[in-house]
Amino acid sequence: xxxxxxxxxxxxxxxxxxxxxxxxxxxxxxxxxxxxxxxxxxxxxxxxxxxxxxxxxxxxxxxxxxxxxxxxxxxxxxxxxxxxxxxxxxxxxxxxxxxxxxxxxxxxxxxxxxxxxxxxxxxxx
Numbered sequence: 684x685x686x687x688x689x690x691x692x693x694x695x696x697x698x699x700x701x702x703x704x705x706x707x708x709x710x711x712x713x714x715x716x717x718x719x720x721x722x723x724x725x726x727x728x729x730x731x732x733x734x735x736x737x738x739x740x741x742x743x744x745x746x747x748x749x750x751x752x753x754x755x756x757x758x759x760x761x762x763x764x765x766x767x768x769x770x771x772x773x774x775x776x777x778x779x780x781x782x783x784x785x786x787x788x789x790x791x792x793x794x795x796x797x798x799x800x801x802x803x804x805x806x807x808x
Contacts (some may be wrong), residue, residue: 695730699738707747707758718756718796
């Protein structure tokens with residue numbers, strides 16, 4: 684399920700976080716699916732339970748999962764994930780747009796580039 688790379692420079696909790704995001708986004712873990720318990724996954728991956736708990740907290744903050752006291756953590760509905768990702772990507776886009784303007788791109792050129800973009804068709808919206 685979760686594959687960690689021993690030579691990776693990322694902290695372990697970030698690797699666990701990235702793996703769960705990959706599994707959720709790819710559809711391998713569906714909305715409502717129960718995630719392994721912190722203790723169970725820590726034992727399976729031979730790591731400190733606090734590392735897993737931190738990854739789960741980050742997943743919850745990002746909207747990828749939610750916890751039910753006494754029952755565990757579950758994959759969230761796609762809308763929560765979508766809203767979080769839209770917010771994060773918009774912030775990145777604004778930063779990049781400001782940099783482009785700083786480096787001399789005209790606002791009209793920026794708007795023209797946006798208008799030329801092809802919008803992917805998404806049946807969920």
